[in-house]
Each structure stands twice: as structure tokens, then as C-alpha cells.
Amino acid sequence: MQGPRAQAGVTIRALQPDDGSEALFDLRVRAFGLVAPGARDHWLAEQEPAIRDGRFLGAFAGRRLVAVARFHDMTQWWNGRAVPMAGVAAVMVAPEERGRGVGRALVTTLLEVIAARGYPLSVLFPSTLPIYRSLGWEIAGTSHEAVIAAHALRSLAPADEAVPAGPEPEPLGEVRRAGPQDAAQAAEVLGRVHGGARDCGPNVRDEQSLRLALGSESRFGYLAGDGLLLYTWREGHDEVFVHLAVAASAPTTRALWGIVGSHCWIAERVRARVGPADPVWWLAREPVADAVDHDDWMLRVVDPAAAVAARGFPPAAEFAVRLHVADAARPANSGLWWLEVGEGRGSLVRKDEAAAHGSGILTLGARGLAALYAGAPVSALRRAGLAAGGDATADALLDGAFAATPFMLDRF
Numbered sequence: 335m336q337g338p339r340a341q342a343g344v345t346i347r348a349l350q351p352d353d354g355s356e357a358l359f360d361l362r363v364r365a366f367g368l369v370a371p372g373a374r375d376h377w378l379a380e381q382e383p384a385i386r387d388g389r390f391l392g393a394f395a396g397r398r399l400v401a402v403a404r405f406h407d408m409t410q411w412w413n414g415r416a417v418p419m420a421g422v423a424a425v426m427v428a429p430e431e432r433g434r435g436v437g438r439a440l441v442t443t444l445l446e447v448i449a450a451r452g453y454p455l456s457v458l459f460p461s462t463l464p465i466y467r468s469l470g471w472e473i474a475g476t477s478h479e480a481v482i483a484a485h486a487l488r489s490l491a492p493a494d495e496a497v498p499a500g501p502e503p504e505p506l507g508e509v510r511r512a513g514p515q516d517a518a519q520a521a522e523v524l525g526r527v528h529g530g531a532r533d534c535g536p537n538v539r540d541e542q543s544l545r546l547a548l549g550s551e552s553r554f555g556y557l558a559g560d561g562l563l564l565y566t567w568r569e570g571h572d573e574v575f576v577h578l579a580v581a582a583s584a585p586t587t588r589a590l591w592g593i594v595g596s597h598c599w600i601a602e603r604v605r606a607r608v609g610p611a612d613p614v615w616w617l618a619r620e621p622v623a624d625a626v627d628h629d630d631w632m633l634r635v636v637d638p639a640a641a642v643a644a645r646g647f648p649p650a651a652e653f654a655v656r657l658h659v660a661d662a663a664r665p666a667n668s669g670l671w672w673l674e675v676g677e678g679r680g681s682l683v684r685k686d687e688a689a690a691h692g693s694g695i696l697t698l699g700a701r702g703l704a705a706l707y708a709g710a711p712v713s714a715l716r717r718a719g720l721a722a723g724g725d726a727t728a729d730a731l732l733d734g735a736f737a738a739t740p741f742m743l744d745r746f
Contacts, residue, residue, distance in 0.1 A: 344395050345393070345394050346394075346443045347392065348390065348391055349385050349402065351382075351385055353399065358402065359374060359377070361400075361402060362377065365426035365427065365429070376550065380546055381404070381424070383542045383543070390404040390424075391404070391443060391444055391447070393427075393436050400427070401426060401427040401431060401437060401440050402424060402440075403423075403424060403425040403444045404422075404424045405420040405421055405422050405447075405448055406421035406540070407420070408420065408421045408540065409537065410536070410538075411534065411538075412534050412535075412646055412738070414532040415529070415644060417454055417645055418454060419455040420455070420457075421456070421457050421746050422456055423459075425437065438465055438468070438469075441466070441469060445470075445634070445636070448636055449664065452640075453636055453637070454637045455633065455635060456633070457474075457537070457633055457742075459631050459746070466634075467701060468663075469663045470635075470661060470662075470663045471704065472632055472701035472702070472720070473631075474704060474710075474740055475631055476628040476630055476631070476740075476742075477743070478607065478610065478626055478627070478741065479605055479608075480626050481605050482605070483604075484597060484598040485620070486618045486619065487591060487595030487617075488619075489619060490591060490595070490618065490619065491619050509558045509563075509590065510556065511554075512555035512556055514545040514549035516555070516557050517541045517544040518541055521539075521540075523558075523559065523561065524536075524562060525538055526560065527581060527582045530582050532646065533609070534741075535740035536609070536742055537744050539746075547564065547577075552567070553566050560581055560583050560586050561586035561587065563576070563590040564577040564579075565579075568605070572603070573602065574597050574604045575604075576605070576608075577607060577743075577744070579591060579594065579608075591617055607745075608743070609741045611739075629745065631742055635707055636664065638682050639683070641682075641707060643679070646678060647735050648734065649677065651731070651734055651735040653674075653675055653735070654674045656671070656672055656673070657670070658696070658723075659700075660697065661699065661703075662700070664700065667700070669684065672685045675731075675735045694723070694725045697723045697724075698720065698721050702720030709736050709737050711729075712724060712733055713729060
């Protein structure tokens with residue numbers, strides 16, 4: 335694939351296996367700094383599937399690699415339903431090439447590839463905002479890391495005896511150690527948990543990526559039919575880092591956090607990626623978080639009709655409104671749309687542009703559409719300059735349908 339010219343002599347194309355790993359790793363070190371000793375081969379191994387699949391682009395000045403960007407093949411959950419999502423990562427520009435438009439041209443081409451592959455959504459964790467906002471990504475949610483004193487998880491708080499046993503799902507099998515051979519089951523379990531909880535935002539990687547994560551010597555996995563735990567030791571034996579601890583049932587939830595808490599005699603603290611309503615907030619006997627760090631992530635609606643059709647909506651929501659979208663980076667998305675929501679699903683259908691000037695039509699740019707999709711109130715978007723028009727009735731209907739507190743547990 336040939337991409338646009340970022341400047342004279344720079345061409346963007348898909349990386350090939352024979353482009354060589356040394357140039358790629360050198361760019362990684364120059365752009366982001368040194369990796370941990372012994373991590374070079376593991377990092378390069380993580381990039382290989384994307385290179386083979388044409389999901390890794392490079393910008394070349396002659397034969398010299400000056401910038402790269404890739405995307406992960408992912409699924410993201412929105413109100414109980416899975417939406418295909420391209421997770422943009424490893425956007426790296428050589429220091430001597432920054433400020434010349436190489437990065438913008440590279441990400442623009444990457445967006446074209448993502449759209450051609452049929453992804454309705456794209457997500458990224460930004461190191462800077464302007465370039466991504468100019469291409470239609472907008473802040474949509476957060477990824478939280480809670481720092482917990484290990485002794486707070488030494489034993490878990492009991493269930494409330496006053497609460498009668500309800501239709502809590504039974505754990506599907508005993509918790510056992512997990513390895514790379516369990517990648518397919520791990521992906522299925524993650525989907526079942528996030529779908530059943532009607533989560534908004536969590537992503538699940540492709541099977542190959544999960545296989546690499548579960549096969550890493552530094553990560554320890556435990557799996558049940560309705561739960562997955564993945565953690566790492568950090569800073570010697572002072573900290574346990576929990577990448578994932580998700581489960582559908584109370585017994586499995588307790589079993590997974592019990593494994594984490596069993597390290598309290600060695601580790602001083604646990605750092606865990608958790609959602610804002612993770613059960614651990616209610617399970618610990620002592621106050622849980624000594625600190626909570628968070629990173630914002632950005633969303634891009636690549637294909638509005640497909641994104642709405644794939645997303646889940648509240649079963650009680652039932653309405654139809656007109657939306658006008660103005661998407662400079664993806665002109666095919668621009669125009670008048672008819673949004674219908676009912677029975678937990680939505681559809682977005684083209685309308686005659688002649689009707690675009692009627693009263694009560696909400697106009698959104700690409701950034702506003704992304705923020706609305708992620709649950710931002712319409713009034714906030716209007717005040718931020720990301721939406722215009724509309725009326726109070728449509729605002730209330732849209733706010734109720736898209737309401738969400740998006741979070742992610744997997745950073746990439």
C-alpha cells in the first residue's frame with residue numbers, strides 16, 4: 335500500500351517482515367526510551383502479527399524508517415454488545431522528523447486503512463491531543479489504576495447476611511492456572527463477563543495477543559468458566575500489578591481477589607486496573623485505594639451506521655431523532671441521518687439532505703459524535719462547541735439512550 339506524501343521523499347506503506355526489526359526497535363527506543371532488560375525480543379514478538387496482517391504502517395525517507403503506527407484487532411463492549419474496534423498504538427516519529435507533518439500523514443493513512451477494514455470504531459491512548467482531535471478522535475473515557483495496600487486484601491469482607499440469595503450465576507468450573515493454550519477460552523470469558531454486566535468501554539484483544547499475554551514468563555494467569563485474573567510482580571517483590579481481575583459470579587470474584595490478596599505477606603501494595611464499579615471497592619475490609627491514577631482514552635466513530643447498529647441501548651429507550659454529522663476527515667460520514675432506538679438496539683439511516691435545515695436537528699462534528707456515543711450529555715457537547723442545534727426533548731432522549739460511564743482495563 336502506498337500512502338500520501340508527508341513531505342518530499344517520505345512515503346507511507348505497510349511494514350513488511352523483510353524491513354527488519356532493528357530499525358523498528360531503534361525507533362521504539364528513540365521515541366519512547368529504553369525498555370526493560372530482556373524485553374526487546376518480547377516487544378518485537380508482539381508486533382509480528384500486526385506486520386503480517388498489514389496493520390502496521392511505516393513512513394520511509396528513502397529506505398530509512400522515520401515513523402510508524404499500528405492498530406490492534408479488538409472488540410469493545412458497549413451496553414452489553416460487542417463492537418469491532420481498532421486500537422491505535424505505537425505511533426512513533428523519529429525525534430529529528432517531528433514537526434514536519436509526518437505523524438499527521440501517517441495517522442491519516444492509518445485511519446483510511448481502519449475504515450477499509452470495516453471497523454466501526456477506533457480507540458487510542460493519546461500522548462498529545464491536537465493531532466488526534468483534528469482527525470476526529472475525542473476523549474471518551476478513562477482507565478483507572480488503584481493503588482491498594484496489600485493488607486487491605488488479606489481477607490475479604492463477608493456478604494451481607496441480610497440480603498437473601500438471589501439469581502447469582504454459579505461459577506462455571508474451578509479457578510485454575512491459565513496458559514497460552516487457554517487464549518480462546520479467555521476471550522470468550524471476557525466477552526461473557528463484560529456483556530453480562532452491560533459494561534461500556536472494556537476491550538478484548540484478538541486471540542493471538544491473548545496467547546502472548548498468557549504465555550509471558552512474567553505474567554501469571556488464572557481462569558474459570560466465568561472469570562480471568564492476570565497479574566505481574568513489579569519492583570522486586572514490593573508490588574503486584576493486576577492487569578485484569580474480572581468475573582461474573584460472586585464466588586469466582588472472591589476466588590480471584592483472594593489469590594491477589596494471598597501475596598499480602600510479601601508485597602507491600604497492589605496496583606490494579608479496575609473499573610469505577612469494580613466489586614473490589616466493596617470486597618476489601620479496609621479502605622481500598624491509597625491513590626487512583628487514570629489515563630484518558632479517545633474514541634473515533636469510523637462508520638456511524640455500523641457503530642450504532644452494533645451498540646447496545648437501554649431496553650426502555652424508544653424514539654427517533656434527526657442528526658446532522660459534519661466529518662471533515664471522513665466526508666462519507668457527513669450528512670443528515672435518522673437515528674432510531676428501540677428494544678435495546680439502534681439504527682442510523684440516511685435522510686434527504688433537503689430536510690437538513692428543519693428545526694430541532696442536532697449537528698455534530700466527528701468529535702461530538704464520538705463523545706455522544708460514549709455517553710457525554712448533549713448540553714455539555716453544545717457548551718464545548720462540539721454540538722449545535724437540537725432541542726430539549728431530543729437532548730433528553732439522546733442522553734438517556736447513550737448514557738454510560740466508559741472505562742477500559744487494557745491499555746495498549
